Amino acid sequence: MRVSRLLLVTLRDVPAEAEITSHQLLLRGGFIRRVGPGVYAYLPLMWRVLQKITAIVRQEMDLAGAQETLLPQLHPAELWKRSGRWQGYTAGEGIMFHLEDRQGRQLGLGPTHEEVITSLAGELLRSYKQLPVNLYQIQTKFRDEIRPRFGLMRGREFIMKDAYSFHADEADLKLTYARMDTAYRRIFERCGLDAVPVDADSGAIGGAASQEFMVTADAGEDLILISDDGQYSANQEKAVSIPPDPVPLDPGEDSVVSTPALSTIDALCREHGWHPSQLVKVLLLVARLEDGSDQPVLVSLRGDQELNTVKLVNAITRLQEQGVLDCRPISPEDLRKQNLPSIPFGFIGPDLGEGVLEGATTWRRHFLRLRDRTASELEHFICGANQIDQHRINTSWTALNKAALPEDPALTLDLRNAKTNEACVHNPAAHLQEKRGIEVGHIFQLGRKYSEAMESGFTNESGSNEPFWMGCYGIGISRLAQAAVEQHHDQAGICWPTAIAPFTVLVVVANIKDVTQANLGEQLYNHLIEAGVDALLDDRPERAGVKFKDADLIGIPWRVVVGRDAAEGIVELVCRADHSVRKLPHDDALGSLLSMLRP
RNA sequence: CGGGAUGUAGCGCAGCUUGGUAGCGCACUUCGUUCGGGACGAAGGGGCCGCAGGUUCGAAUCCUGUCAUCCCGACCA
Numbered sequence: 001m002r003v004s005r006l007l008l009v010t011l012r013d014v015p016a017e018a019e020i021t022s023h024q025l026l027l028r029g030g031f032i033r034r035v036g037p038g039v040y041a042y043l044p045l046m047w048r049v050l051q052k053i054t055a056i057v058r059q060e061m062d063l064a065g066a067q068e069t070l071l072p073q074l075h076p077a078e079l080w081k082r083s084g085r086w087q088g089y090t091a092g093e094g095i096m097f098h099l100e101d102r103q104g105r106q107l108g109l110g111p112t113h114e115e116v117i118t119s120l121a122g123e124l125l126r127s128y129k130q131l132p133v134n135l136y137q138i139q140t141k142f143r144d145e146i147r148p149r150f151g152l153m154r155g156r157e158f159i160m161k162d163a164y165s166f167h168a169d170e171a172d173l174k175l176t177y178a179r180m181d182t183a184y185r186r187i188f189e190r191c192g193l194d195a196v197p198v199d200a201d202s203g204a205i206g207g208a209a210s211q212e213f214m215v216t217a218d219a220g221e222d223l224i225l226i227s228d229d230g231q232y233s234a235n236q237e238k239a240v241s242i243p244p245d246p247v248p249l250d251p252g253e254d255s256v257v258s259t260p261a262l263s264t265i266d267a268l269c270r271e272h273g274w275h276p277s278q279l280v281k282v283l284l285l286v287a288r289l290e291d292g293s294d295q296p297v298l299v300s301l302r303g304d305q306e307l308n309t310v311k312l313v314n315a316i317t318r319l320q321e322q323g324v325l326d327c328r329p330i331s332p333e334d335l336r337k338q339n340l341p342s343i344p345f346g347f348i349g350p351d352l353g354e355g356v357l358e359g360a361t362t363w364r365r366h367f368l369r370l371r372d373r374t375a376s377e378l379e380h381f382i383c384g385a386n387q388i389d390q391h392r393i394n395t396s397w398t399a400l401n402k403a404a405l406p407e408d409p410a411l412t413l414d415l416r417n418a419k420t421n422e423a424c425v426h427n428p429a430a431h432l433q434e435k436r437g438i439e440v441g442h443i444f445q446l447g448r449k450y451s452e453a454m455e456s457g458f459t460n461e462s463g464s465n466e467p468f469w470m471g472c473y474g475i476g477i478s479r480l481a482q483a484a485v486e487q488h489h490d491q492a493g494i495c496w497p498t499a500i501a502p503f504t505v506l507v508v509v510a511n512i513k514d515v516t517q518a519n520l521g522e523q524l525y526n527h528l529i530e531a532g533v534d535a536l537l538d539d540r541p542e543r544a545g546v547k548f549k550d551a552d553l554i555g556i557p558w559r560v561v562v563g564r565d566a567a568e569g570i571v572e573l574v575c576r577a578d579h580s581v582r583k584l585p586h587d588d589a590l591g592s593l594l595s596m597l598r599p
Numbered sequence: 600c601g602g603g604a605u606g607u608a609g610c611g612c613a614g615c616u617u618g619g620u621a622g623c624g625c626a627c628u629u630c631g632u633u634c635g636g637g638a639c640g641a642a643g644g645g646g647c648c649g650c651a652g653g654u655u656c657g658a659a660u661c662c663u664g665u666c667a668u669c670c671c672g673a674c675c676a
Contacts, residue, residue: 016669264675327674545637
């Protein structure tokens, strides 16, 4: 390709819409254009990058025994109702775009394809003899994100590779899961990315084990924790650790003290010389359940700990045996709407009575009371006295239990955020370090969640029907491309890893009007093309400076500059990533390139 | 959904306080000079100033409404 014919529109100024470096560089380099919020056009350069990535993904998926397919993007609501996800994915903050056709039928634009594929598998796979099967597709997905941002990082339309495997038993599922793990590591490595596998929450997809692949970058939306012995890594949503020991509380009488206007842990500790770990704080939330009811939740947590809402939502889902659509703190406004008296926020204790929910208009009138272990393990502690400006000191769970608190071990669990520098559960001598990561891949052992819900199964060896064991495996293709830029750039522009660069070599003719230069440039370009190299020839009648700036910006890994030494047959071979320059005869430059690119 | 900000040429912005019919840089077109790190000069093209109402002789500017986009938050009260 010649730059004179390439749709290449580079920008000198950074468009105001772009926040992070990779987004800015992709816009400035003419790779993408925004068409609407969270919706982007992939321009020719970007499309080449995406094709390079998908080629690698296809190779590795095929090598791992998967088969490519292509599923519809328009999904009948009926399928999603069968799996029980229609409500959760469309109501409230649901992420599925949905619509009605002219006959009034409900349809959704596919945010993911478990329903479609599980239904198809049930029709096509009838015998254990056909199993296992692993199907994948590379296709545009639609998600109505609460807040699309950072260009391709969180779009409402994005390219994803998703795969779904079907098995006769769990052991076979684990085999494929392990194969996908290996394939994913190879894919990210081949794409030139530093990606870390971490334990992950399975989220709305559901299922048992799951692992995310994170490209480490400061702009990452996720916080990941990695043990310094290299044995454990997890998304903070999922991560566990050994909490620091609490500071023992001086012995004293269980009594109520006046704490005027001290409604925060910080203020209380500053004023009374307490340590946050000596307090039990109580958070009130309300969970909107899939059946439409609103369940008030009371969470007790040690004062120095943070609530992990993902763990909380998972706990509620498990205990209520249904999905949680939304879970948020209770506000005074909520109480007014529920026609309830005010609650002494900032002074609440774990024994807050059910009475405060008496007469709620729509909420359930009892709390789901949950305790984090850091709180339940405190022998003596300080907590709110359930009255404005009053706290209770030197109290204990036994003392509070006199107030008839339910005592169900299932209600005491891990609800806290693990944090950097804390000791690891698998090895207390090791400690967690935090990094930010961009999630580019996620693999799940779904188990039988979808096959059971959709009554999709096969006939086993003994002739009876049973649901499939399933796995699913995703890679955000378009996100991966941008993550690569986030990880590989410098002041001047992008430095694409060779494997996914839109072109491999850029031949720059410094002055196209100089016939010697122009001819030598053409000659080198043609040799490269003949040798099967993805070469680009900058033959524009621009000044050399403009061409060099553009070359740095769009980040082609290798640059051959045909310039003032062309008459002597000398060219420059420049490496984009490290700026190294070698002046050498053009034949040597060509030989050097070819041996590097195809060893 | 809550909070904040912004909508003026393809991109980045000024003008708005104090109303008089729109400007700068980049990009684009033509000519000349220049020609290895985003050149210079000259001449040009391109705007229902987000949209709708209102005030006014007159509105990018003032008022009302509305729409859109971006940022922060939606978890510790």
